[in-house]
Amino acid sequence: MPLPLTLPEGYTQRPLVxxxxxxxxDVMAAEELADIGEAAIEEADLVADWSDPDYDLAAHSVGVVGPSGELVAYAEYVGHDRADASVHPDHHGRGIGTALAGWVRAQAAAAGAPLVGMPTPVGSPGDRLLDALGWQxxxxxxxxxxxxxxxxxERPLPAGYEIRTATAADHEAAWTVVEDAFLEWSERERTPLDTWLHQITGRPGFEPWQLRVATDGAGAVVAAVVIFLADEGREGYIDKIAVRGDQRGRGLAQAMxxxxxxxxxxxxxxxxxxSTDSRTGALSLYEKVGMVVTSDWVNRAIRTDA
Incomplete structure (x- = not known):
């Protein structure tokens, strides 16, 4: 059972399923719409993460039920130093966000994590709240x-290289390329292959073409990209992209x-x-292929032993 919350009268809590x-x-989309003018979250994003057979959703989450009997807020301690939370805008200003921030911190402390953080749009109510609570x-x-x-x-590939749909035989190599690249700047444990694949192939609506690889002249996988369709198929979201370290500087990322x-x-x-962040140093790469920034976010964290 999740740790108890101090909630306003008429609100209760329960684990999520x-x-x-x-x-x-819907709750997250409503808050995103209020904060940045558009909703980026998709139900499929949550299903892919929550349906992982190795993930205990009930132990990692708490939902807040409003007076009408409907969920109006939630928090999730994903593990290590990662968490997320959201409160429907109709229920802001009642102390629910403060309670969830405390819950996340306590969950991380109980798990032995020295600190925990979460993303919020710059200047949003969530950003201001975490700032006031001492999250840096x-x-x-x-x-x-x-x-x-x-x-x-137009971004041509170097001679001898090709981009194609990944086959099952490419999965481990694609995972290795992506995880090696992300772990250069991300302080976390390596995501197990089965979990990584579930987050991609286990996402509702996944089709094989959405996991793509670049190969060199010898047929070795040297880069990978994951594409999801969102907004009822109108948006192609680049979920992951990575190039093997020894293959960088050849234009592969832009070609991919x-x-x-x-x-x-x-x-x-x-x-x-x-989406990208300041740890990667990749913002200029995306701007070079014509992408424009649509929203700014900040990741705030707090020590659990302070």
């Missing part, structure tokens, strides 16, 4: 978009991005999006 994904996505900025992040109608840039934009468009998307 997979069937709550649609309602929590760790890094900034940005959502970017190749807008509808934008010309997809341009190919991903075109592939998403061929499957019905009218725009492409992704």
């Amino acid at each position: 997979l069937a709550d994904a649609a309602r929590i996505a 900025v760790r890094w900034h992040s940005w959502a970017l978009q190749l807008p509808e109608g934008a010309t997809i840039p 991005l341009a190919e991903a934009f075109g592939t998403a468009r061929a499957h019905g998307a009218v725009r492409s999006t992704l």
